[in-house]
Amino acid sequence: MKTESKDCRDSITVVVPVRNRAGIVCRTLDSIAEQTYRPVRLIVVDNGSTDSTLDVITDWASRHRDKDFMVSVLSEPRPGACRARNKGLDAVETEWTMFFDSDDLMAPGHIARAMSEADSDVDVVGWDYVLKTKNGKQKLRRFYQRDFIYNNLFHSMFGTVRYMARTSLFRRAGGWLDDAAMFDDAELGMRLLALNPCIRYAGPEITLTILESESSIMTARSGRLQSMHIALDAMQRTMPADTRHWVDLMRILMALTWARHDAASGDYVRRIIDDTSGLRRHLWRFFAFYTRHGGRGVAHIYSLLRYLGF
Numbered sequence: 001m002k003t004e005s006k007d008c009r010d011s012i013t014v015v016v017p018v019r020n021r022a023g024i025v026c027r028t029l030d031s032i033a034e035q036t037y038r039p040v041r042l043i044v045v046d047n048g049s050t051d052s053t054l055d056v057i058t059d060w061a062s063r064h065r066d067k068d069f070m071v072s073v074l075s076e077p078r079p080g081a082c083r084a085r086n087k088g089l090d091a092v093e094t095e096w097t098m099f100f101d102s103d104d105l106m107a108p109g110h111i112a113r114a115m116s117e118a119d120s121d122v123d124v125v126g127w128d129y130v131l132k133t134k135n136g137k138q139k140l141r142r143f144y145q146r147d148f149i150y151n152n153l154f155h156s157m158f159g160t161v162r163y164m165a166r167t168s169l170f171r172r173a174g175g176w177l178d179d180a181a182m183f184d185d186a187e188l189g190m191r192l193l194a195l196n197p198c199i200r201y202a203g204p205e206i207t208l209t210i211l212e213s214e215s216s217i218m219t220a221r222s223g224r225l226q227s228m229h230i231a232l233d234a235m236q237r238t239m240p241a242d243t244r245h246w247v248d249l250m251r252i253l254m255a256l257t258w259a260r261h262d263a264a265s266g267d268y269v270r271r272i273i274d275d276t277s278g279l280r281r282h283l284w285r286f287f288a289f290y291t292r293h294g295g296r297g298v299a300h301i302y303s304l305l306r307y308l309g310f
Contacts, residue, residue, distance in 0.1 A: 011039040012111060012164065013092045017076075017084030018102035019047040022056045029060055031105045037112035039068040043091055047084040048077045082176035082184050089167070089175050098164035103211050110207035114164050123197035126163035129208040141210075145201050147303070148193050149239060153246055154299035158189025161208060169197055182224065183231035190238040224258050225268060245280065246306075248272050252284060253298055256291045283310050 014032055018025050025044075032042055044061065046054045054075065061071040076087040085099055096118060100106070117125045126143040133139065143162055144151035151157040173191040177184055228251070236247045252269050259265040273284045283305070287298050302310070 011041065011094045012037075012096040012098055012115060013041040013043060013088075013094045013167070014098045014100050014111075015043045015045065015085055015088035015092065016100050016102055017045045017047050017081045017088065018049070018053055018057065019079075019081075019084075020049045020051045020053055021102045022049070022051045022053045025053060025057060025102045026060055028100070028102050028104060029057070029064070031107075032100070033064050033069060034108050035106070035111045036108050037115055039070070040111060041070045041072075041092075041094055043072045043074060043088040045074045045076050045084040045088045047081065048075075048079055080178065080181060082180050083178050086175045086178065089170055092167050095167060096164055097167045097170055099160050101161055101210075104161055105209045105211065107207040107209075113202055113205065113207055117200045117202050118164075119200075121198055122200045123169050123195075124163055124165045124192065124199040125202055126157070126199060127202040127208060128204060128206055129162060129210055130206050131210045131212060133212045140206070143201055145199075148199070149190065149243055150246065150303065150306075152186050152189040152193065153235070153250055154303075156186060158185055158192065160185045161210065165192065165197070169195060177231060177234055180231040180234070181227045183228055183235070187231040187235050187238075190235045194238055225255060225262055225264060228254055245276070246302075248276065249284065249287065249298070249302065252288055253291060256288060259292070280310055 016028065016032075029042070029044065032040070042061075044057045046057060054073075058073050061073050065071045072091060074087055074091060076084045088099075089097065096115070098111070098114070114125050114127065128140065128142050131139045131141055141159075141162075144155060144157045148157060156162070169192060170188075172195055173188065175188075177187050180187055232247050232251060236244045239247070252272055255262075255265040255268050269288050273281055273288065276284050283302075287302070291298060
């Protein structure tokens with residue numbers, strides 16, 4: 001049974017960037033077409049695919065367009081998911097926008113559930129999801145309802161598919177950072193948070209499944225130390241001054257995570273620690289040692305210690 005919106009202004013656009021996913025993208029698009037909520041607009045942006053993706057999504061769109069399920073296919077030849085998402089955002093005409101990835105799945109009631117929380121005083125609606133890993137395990141990921149800045153940085157609270165927001169809010173924030181290849185979702189989240197939006201949690205029901213895959217148009221596979229700086233530097237400029245050192249801890253953790261693939265990681269971490277003063281330098285050094293030797297959960301440990309002034 002379809003759930004109709006009371007007013008067309010309450011309708012929503014789902015923006016999906018896609019690159020070289022000819023074999024799997026229809027599974028994602030089908031999950032959007034099967035939504036009980038109407039009307040829905042869908043914008044699929046081909047990001048310079050070199051396989052048959054553009055033909056596949058164009059054919060799919062021609063077979064699924066309806067008066068209350070409007071589908072547009074756009075092309076963004078410049079590489080990068082952020083550019084593709086901005087191309088889609090420019091074309092949105094509805095009050096609400098939801099970004100979605102080309103290899104994830106939404107249950108039939110996902111959009112209806114989200115829109116049921118879209119009151120006039122709400123700017124962002126967020127939800128939990130299940131991550132299905134490549135080895136078949138399932139991990140529940142919660143949408144944090146407090147410490148938004150901290151949890152966005154360390155726990156991806158504003159991960160691309162974890163929320164929807166008013167289209168006007170996305171545009172006021174400036175959209176996606178074109179050149180970012182990593183942490184682009186958290187970076188946009190920081191700019192959204194800087195606008196002091198009213199955020200609502202949609203509840204514990206799980207209607208979203210993220211499928212872990214080997215490839216993504218969002219994540220750089222090489223030169224990651226360099227790639228992460230674009231978004232992390234931008235985040236540091238946006239965050240309140242007394243929280244900016246959190247980004248340095250994130251840099252350390254990421255560099256050590258990639259250490260076996262990047263010989264420059266050790267020197268990079270040492271430079272960050274040497275540039276840090278006071279007790280925090282010793283704490284960063286401890287976290288680096290702890291992480292280098294297999295320790296986990298630094299973000300949770302630091303969430304407690306930061307209240308002591310570190």
